Amino acid sequence: MHIKAIRGAITVEENTRQEILDKTKTLLRAIIEKNSLRREDIISIIFTATRDLDAVYPAVAAREMGMTQVPLLCCQEMYVEGSLEKCIRVLIHVHWDDDKAPHHVYLEKAVNLRPDIAQT
């Protein structure tokens, strides 16, 4: 059994509690599905949000999905001039039991952040 880190990102249109929660769940569900993760595989999740998102912590979305025992942390993404706005990023550490490469998932406007590794 190995540990792998999986990346993902998604953008929202509006800084609202509802959209941040909905988009965070969309991202987490896509990562879980594309990597065939079981709930017990997830070790921890770090979220970042750009400074223009402050309506709710993305971790709330994970808890609403039932991840009440997974350690979660939300941070502000460092601001870089000209960088993508209204973006939620995740870094998920998981138990991984084979040598396949993990699927990193970049959705919506975030698809251009890492075209080298993004698999939508």
Ligand SMILES: O=C(O)C(=O)C[C@]1(C(=O)O)C=C[C@@H](O)C=C1
């Ligand atoms: O992967 C992303 O989400 C990016 O925006 C790319 C990148 C990078 O340059 O590697 C930049 C900033 C993030 O904190 C993480 C990674």
